[in-house]
Amino acid sequence: MAVPREARLAALKGQIAALEAGTRTPSPVLAFGNPAIDGCFPGGGLPSGCWHEVMGAGLEDETSAAPAAFVALLTRPLLKAGAVVWVMRRTDLFAPGLAGFGFPTGRLIQVKARDEAEVLSVLEDALSTVGVAAAIGEAEAPELKAGRRLQLACEKRGSFGVLLHRRPYGGPAGRAQTVSGSSSFSRWRIAGAPSQPPPDGPGLGSPRWRVELERCRGGRSGAWVLESSEAEHGPHPFRLVSQLADHDLAAAEPGLRRAG
Amino acid sequence: MALVPDLVTADHDPQADRAALEALSDWCVRFSPAVAIDGDDGLFLDITGTDHLWGGEAAMLADLLARLKRWGVPARAAIADTPGAAWALARFGEDGEIAPPGGQRALLADLPVAALRLDEMATAQLPRLGLFRIAQLLGLPRAQLARRFGLHLTLRLDQALGAAGEALVFRRPANPWFDRLAFAEPISAPDDLARVVGDVTALICRRLEAEGQGARRFEVVFHRLDGRAMPVRAGLARPGRDAKRLTRLLLPKLDVIDPGFGIEVVTVFAGDVEPLTAVQARLDAEAGTGLDETLAPLVDRLINRLGDNRVWRADPHESHVPERSVIRRAPLASPPGQTWDRERPRPVRLFKRPEAITAMAKLPDDPPVQFHWRGRPHRVRRAEGPERIGQEWWRGDFDDTGPGRIRDYYRVEDEAGGRFWIFRQGLFGTGEEPKWWIHGLFG
Numbered sequence: 001m002a003v004p005r006e007a008r009l010a011a012l013k014g015q016i017a018a019l020e021a022g023t024r025t026p027s028p029v030l031a032f033g034n035p036a037i038d039g040c041f042p043g044g045g046l047p048s049g050c051w052h053e054v055m056g057a058g059l060e061d062e063t064s065a066a067p068a069a070f071v072a073l074l075t076r077p078l079l080k081a082g083a084v085v086w087v088m089r090r091t092d093l094f095a096p097g098l099a100g101f102g103f104p105t106g107r108l109i110q111v112k113a114r115d116e117a118e119v120l121s122v123l124e125d126a127l128s129t130v131g132v133a134a135a136i137g138e139a140e141a142p143e144l145k146a147g148r149r150l151q152l153a154c155e156k157r158g159s160f161g162v163l164l165h166r167r168p169y170g171g172p173a174g175r176a177q178t179v180s181g182s183s184s185f186s187r188w189r190i191a192g193a194p195s196q197p198p199p200d201g202p203g204l205g206s207p208r209w210r211v212e213l214e215r216c217r218g219g220r221s222g223a224w225v226l227e228s229s230e231a232e233h234g235p236h237p238f239r240l241v242s243q244l245a246d247h248d249l250a251a252a253e254p255g256l257r258r259a260g
Numbered sequence: 261m262a263l264v265p266d267l268v269t270a271d272h273d274p275q276a277d278r279a280a281l282e283a284l285s286d287w288c289v290r291f292s293p294a295v296a297i298d299g300d301d302g303l304f305l306d307i308t309g310t311d312h313l314w315g316g317e318a319a320m321l322a323d324l325l326a327r328l329k330r331w332g333v334p335a336r337a338a339i340a341d342t343p344g345a346a347w348a349l350a351r352f353g354e355d356g357e358i359a360p361p362g363g364q365r366a367l368l369a370d371l372p373v374a375a376l377r378l379d380e381m382a383t384a385q386l387p388r389l390g391l392f393r394i395a396q397l398l399g400l401p402r403a404q405l406a407r408r409f410g411l412h413l414t415l416r417l418d419q420a421l422g423a424a425g426e427a428l429v430f431r432r433p434a435n436p437w438f439d440r441l442a443f444a445e446p447i448s449a450p451d452d453l454a455r456v457v458g459d460v461t462a463l464i465c466r467r468l469e470a471e472g473q474g475a476r477r478f479e480v481v482f483h484r485l486d487g488r489a490m491p492v493r494a495g496l497a498r499p500g501r502d503a504k505r506l507t508r509l510l511l512p513k514l515d516v517i518d519p520g521f522g523i524e525v526v527t528v529f530a531g532d533v534e535p536l537t538a539v540q541a542r543l544d545a546e547a548g549t550g551l552d553e554t555l556a557p558l559v560d561r562l563i564n565r566l567g568d569n570r571v572w573r574a575d576p577h578e579s580h581v582p583e584r585s586v587i588r589r590a591p592l593a594s595p596p597g598q599t600w601d602r603e604r605p606r607p608v609r610l611f612k613r614p615e616a617i618t619a620m621a622k623l624p625d626d627p628p629v630q631f632h633w634r635g636r637p638h639r640v641r642r643a644e645g646p647e648r649i650g651q652e653w654w655r656g657d658f659d660d661t662g663p664g665r666i667r668d669y670y671r672v673e674d675e676a677g678g679r680f681w682i683f684r685q686g687l688f689g690t691g692e693e694p695k696w697w698i699h700g701l702f703g
Binding site: 058059060063064065066067068069070072083085091092093094095096097098099100101105106108109110111112113114118122125126129130131132191192193194195197202203204207208209210 | 599602643644
């Protein structure tokens, strides 16, 4: 026991990371700018060259408004250069609303696909194109194989892929979320959270979300309440409002999950 | 002027006349693709093989004249075997005359010699010699006529009667961006078709490159042995002439081609041709290329696969009605000048049709305290508004845009943190009870 246990563990983790990365160069990460969140990811932020799953909680499962707003804010720092492709089946995405979050709608290419398979194949095509910084698709949970293909497409150019889980209108509720394995880097669940009203007078404050990081490859899960911050206020689109109970505990005791 | 005090005079404007005639000739393409402009005031239409679309020459001529009359274009027309005879009959014969095939000689006989499109000298000279009618000329020996008035007279005579040919300069020349490949043996194997697409696009792309042009539309047509033609099309977001890329766009569409007994000719046509400066094949793969250049292949692939209307960019449109404030543009069109007003919050998801909700409001102009949407109650925690949006009155009837159509939008947040965009349609006290709707969701 000459070598302490911690050091051996770190060395082992390094070896595994090297195996996973293969010949790839480490990709830049998208940081939240807060150690409480960034500490959950192995590289200090969400890496490009991977795809991420975002789903809505409750009714948002079908309307998918809070997840869309979250994704628009999340990808905003990536879009300084490069276009973003948004693939969907229902065209209710409203560009003025995205523009309100500082999202560059002038570089947003919207694509309406005919079915699930087409969403995934267009997403794959967009992710492997030079000049596309991020590609976002709205679909139900993809199969494992489709997920692998998305991952390969992301790795090709190091682009940032997002899959918004969205149940089709009138479809059966709660069915889509049962796919267990996935090759995505992380999985998020987004719900709206009550905003803090401005101190002087009526109206709504900056939008807030209850953000749960359900799964993260090589990292920890977590849950937070985040608030959007204006594009002028620094590089990070989110401001941490409060940290919710530890996610593992919360999952074990459903009563605690409503505490936020 | 003293005799006709209300006479309106206008200067002769040859250029405007010409422009109008050209516009008219372009319009006439609906009757026949071959339209030629004749002099200052005439049009020739080669209607060979097109009259049956109107159910005969008489019906076609009547349609043409009726349309021109409706527009106030005074016109006379005639149909004959030869341009010369038609010219003469339209100007000197009965209006709307149709010469039966081979029957122009009898009809022309009574017309004055001016109907022969002669030069000025001959037109003046002939009546002085007592030759007023074409019938008189026809009776004279040709050799003497030619010696006295030149070969021009006999040529015009022959052209009118059909004994000599006449070349017309049609306004729409055949498209120069056209190429074809013919095969000694008809082909039908899918591999052959794929190879031929590559060959024929390479053919047209080489020509485009030699002339410094690029095209945005390409059409490859497969002509079958039995005369059926089957086109496949590809469009580009920006003009191009890369045969390999084009072939990649065209190949997935080949499965609709049914070769039947075989394909003997393949033609290719390039449309929307515009100058394209030669670009250097880049030394560095990433740097130095614009965003458009790297994105254009992706946009092309998507448009050719999904269709034109399924790939777009949302641009601002000057309208305060939310559903009209966005206009769809081509993804690589030039960037818009204006942006949406950031001061007016707009939802991330806007429903195609607002959904009816039942709402309870304390006071007429207050936001609701509670509403039901999709069978669930939402207790409103905070609200913002109203933002009053009227319909655009210049668009429709008063009923569609009147006070009953005014919308008062509120941005409300329920206790769970959902943010909704709801509106009340109509005003209190106008008789009709206002209705509540939900129009979108803020994230």
